[in-house]
Amino acid sequence: MTDVWFYHLETTALKAALPDLLEKTLQRGWRAYVLGQDDDVLDDLNTHLWAYRDDAFLGHGLETAEYADRQPILLGKTGVRANNAEVLFSVTPGELPDLTAYQRCLIVFEGRDDAHIQWARAQWKQLKTQNFDMAYWKQNDHGRWEKMQ
Numbered sequence: 001m002t003d004v005w006f007y008h009l010e011t012t013a014l015k016a017a018l019p020d021l022l023e024k025t026l027q028r029g030w031r032a033y034v035l036g037q038d039d040d041v042l043d044d045l046n047t048h049l050w051a052y053r054d055d056a057f058l059g060h061g062l063e064t065a066e067y068a069d070r071q072p073i074l075l076g077k078t079g080v081r082a083n084n085a086e087v088l089f090s091v092t093p094g095e096l097p098d099l100t101a102y103q104r105c106l107i108v109f110e111g112r113d114d115a116h117i118q119w120a121r122a123q124w125k126q127l128k129t130q131n132f133d134m135a136y137w138k139q140n141d142h143g144r145w146e147k148m149q
Helices: 014-027 039-051 114-128
Strands: 003-009 032-035 073-076 087-090 104-110 133-139 145-148
Touching (some): 003 114, 014 032, 014 087, 014 104, 039 073, 104 114
Parallel strands (some): 003 104, 003 133, 032 073
16 A cells, blocks of 8 residues: 655755655665646756755656656656656645555645645545555654654
């Protein structure tokens, strides 16, 4: 069964939080698909992941680019996991693809954006009825993730 984890951004913007989550995914030997419905967000993430730290980058590509199937991290809008990703990151409000193909789905939402909060709540309610293993993570005042009960 797919694990569905909600990540509630409180102190950090998506751009700052996502690279750490992606690094942890790659450390497990998993591939990732970052799903976004907003071209500007995806373009911004595409640029950011190449230069988010002076000493590191995260190899990735857009789903529309050549060799998308070879990318450890794929950014896109369709939800088609050409890279056989084990983990889905949903980072903007929108419809989710079939989650059963993934080992884990992370729904990352902005705590200061009402549309994001309403979307996350609706996803929680809908997915809860489908008996997914679910967890809710929230940032503390120091930006660290805490699993809430």
